[in-house]
Amino acid sequence: xxxxFPVPKLAPGAAAKLVSRRAGPETQRALGFPGELVADWETxxxxxxxxxxAERGGLRLFLDACMKCGACxxxxxxxxxxxxxxxxxxxxxxxxxxxxxxxxxxxxxxVPWLVGAKKLTPDMLEDxxxxxxxxxxxxxxxxxxxxxxxxxxFAMAARxxxxxxxxxxHYTNDVVEKAARLGNNLGMPGPALADTLAGLEEDLLExxxxxxxxxxxxxxxxLLLVTPSADFFAxxxxxxxxxxxxxxxxxxxRWTLSTHASEAANFAxxxxxxxxxxxxxxxxxxxxxxxGVSRIVFGECGHAxxxxxxxxxxxxxxxxxxxxxxxxxxxxxxDELIRRAALALDPAANDHRRVTYHDSCNIARASRLGDVxxxxxxxxxxxLRAVCNHYVEMARNTTREATFCCGAGGGLLADDLxxxxxRGAAPRMEAFRAAExxxxxxxxxxxxxxxxxxxxxxxxxxxxxxxxxxxxxxxxVLGARS
Numbered sequence: 135x136x137x138x139f140p141v142p143k144l145a146p147g148a149a150a151k152l153v154s155r156r157a158g159p160e161t162q163r164a165l166g167f168p169g170e171l172v173a174d175w176e177t178x179x180x181x182x183x184x185x186x187x188a189e190r191g192g193l194r195l196f197l198d199a200c201m202k203c204g205a206c207x208x209x210x211x212x213x214x215x216x217x218x219x220x221x222x223x224x225x226x227x228x229x230x231x232x233x234x235x236x237x238x239x240x241x242x243x244x245v246p247w248l249v250g251a252k253k254l255t256p257d258m259l260e261d262x263x264x265x266x267x268x269x270x271x272x273x274x275x276x277x278x279x280x281x282x283x284x285x286x287x288f289a290m291a292a293r294x295x296x297x298x299x300x301x302x303x304h305y306t307n308d309v310v311e312k313a314a315r316l317g318n319n320l321g322m323p324g325p326a327l328a329d330t331l332a333g334l335e336e337d338l339l340e341x342x343x344x345x346x347x348x349x350x351x352x353x354x355x356x357l358l359l360v361t362p363s364a365d366f367f368a369x370x371x372x373x374x375x376x377x378x379x380x381x382x383x384x385x386x387x388r389w390t391l392s393t394h395a396s397e398a399a400n401f402a403x404x405x406x407x408x409x410x411x412x413x414x415x416x417x418x419x420x421x422x423x424x425x426g427v428s429r430i431v432f433g434e435c436g437h438a439x440x441x442x443x444x445x446x447x448x449x450x451x452x453x454x455x456x457x458x459x460x461x462x463x464x465x466x467x468x469d470e471l472i473r474r475a476a477l478a479l480d481p482a483a484n485d486h487r488r489v490t491y492h493d494s495c496n497i498a499r500a501s502r503l504g505d506v507x508x509x510x511x512x513x514x515x516x517x518l519r520a521v522c523n524h525y526v527e528m529a530r531n532t533t534r535e536a537t538f539c540c541g542a543g544g545g546l547l548a549d550d551l552x553x554x555x556x557r558g559a560a561p562r563m564e565a566f567r568a569a570e571x572x573x574x575x576x577x578x579x580x581x582x583x584x585x586x587x588x589x590x591x592x593x594x595x596x597x598x599x600x601x602x603x604x605x606x607x608x609x610x611v612l613g614a615r616s
Contacts, residue, residue, distance in 0.1 A: 143217055145218055146219055146220075149265070152216070153303075171299055171300050172299050182299065183233070184237075192287055206275040206283075209277075211274070211559070212557070229265060233254045235250070263301060266288070267293075269285060270495070272539035274536070310401050318397035319363050324393040327350065327393060328350055331366070334372070334375070342612050344383065344613060350390065355426075355427055356429060358392060359431050359464070360392070360398040360438075360442075363399070371601060373604035374434050374577075381471065384476075385471050400414045400437065403440070404545030415441065429458060430453075431467055434465070434577035436579075438579075465513055465577060480609055480611050483608045484608055485524065488524045489574075491525075492540065494578035518575060526569055540581040541554075555588060559591075567592070573598050573599070576600075
């Protein structure tokens with residue numbers, strides 16, 4: 135069955151108030167903000183626009199390349215979910231493009247009415263905040279644009295400009311502050327993490343009879359796992375962590391987690407702040423060097439992998455101590471072990487499930503896996519087919535490079551955005567329903583959190599969302615190769 139996504143009836147302004155205004159003063163100050171708009175904010179924003187555009191070569195091209203052809207109109211899940219015309223990718227681009235033209239082009243300064251150039255007024259700034267925080271940076275529009283314009287570049291540039299003048303989103307800034315102070319997004323101190331891991335080890339021993347370890351700060355380890363902190367206790371994430379541990383245990387890999395870097399996610403990406411991105415990235419490299427490992431492996435998190443794969447070395451210094459020359463994703467590790475027959479698997483353990491796979495935007499369109507073109511699509515599916523006898527693909531126009539966002543990427547996983555998140559998930563929900571399966575597998579922490587939250591809104595059970603490594607862990611026959 136092919137999923138269809140009719141263009142909604144236009145509802146101008148319907149989404150204007152779905153995003154809360156800005157971060158609270160306490161969170162802002164903790165990140166070095168003044169807690170309010172900086173003095174002479176308009177001048178500061180105009181200057182920041184020039185600098186941001188100068189630093190982003192692609193954005194400079196995108197400012198003038200749009201033909202207003204409309205190919206992107208029905209590709210944004212937020213537009214499909216809200217009907218608000220300002221959520222059309224081209225309209226969101228124009229919020230930035232029109233202001234840039236007013237201050238940084240000759241025609242915009244001389245004949246602004248002729249080229250649609252507009253001033254950065256308080257009302258325009260409100261629209262910037264609302265609609266650039268309704269872009270999850272999924273890049274689906276860029277796949278369909280005939281000239282490859284990426285609206286995510288506009289969203290990231292606009293957020294960076296707002297970041298410089300003191301405007302931030304509360305949820306994202308709060309998460310970054312906790313990670314910078316304590317090493318993870320949850321604000322979990324080291325002793326609490328150690329107790330949590332010890333409890334999981336006891337549960338595993340009782341359940342399986344195998345002494346599967348979840349080591350912390352093991353200086354003799356070869357492999358450092360950095361994973362989303364949600365994996366330590368939250369459903370449906372924690373079963374993924376247990377799956378990693380079973381894989382490493384059976385393969386005989388000596389691995390560890392780190393108190394100092396107990397978070398793979400880097401929400402500073404969603405702020406547009408390179409400074410804070412680098413600070414969080416350095417924690418990972420510092421932990422790896424301190425523990426003396428030769429491998430860094432990222433757990434199931436889409437944007438964490440995007441930052442790790444694309445930017446970690448640039449942000450945090452050389453990775454010349456890694457034996458493989460780069461960081462790795464846990465699904466790559468598992469895939470390699472399966473292909474080497476290093477894991478004993480019984481896919482019949484998952485026969486009560488009929489499974490499909492949700493491609494995370496940040497893996498599908500912003501990074502890669504493995505050493506072959508298209509590995510970001512091939513590798514997870516190869517693993518799923520190895521551990522599930524009943525694997526089903528969703529319609530092709532909703533998977534791989536055409537995948538729909540879960541509806542909460544780009545730092546929008548906040549409780550106060552649940553109406554926006556629910557609407558934004560509509561295309562993915564329709565595709566899942568059409569696949570006629572029991573479970574949706576994902577390997578992104580944001581996707582799993584979002585989908586589990588909105589599934590009940592569409593008549594599904596939250597337990598139908600499952601980690602890829604939950605399926606792997608259930609299929610592993612412990613003791614067969616231990």
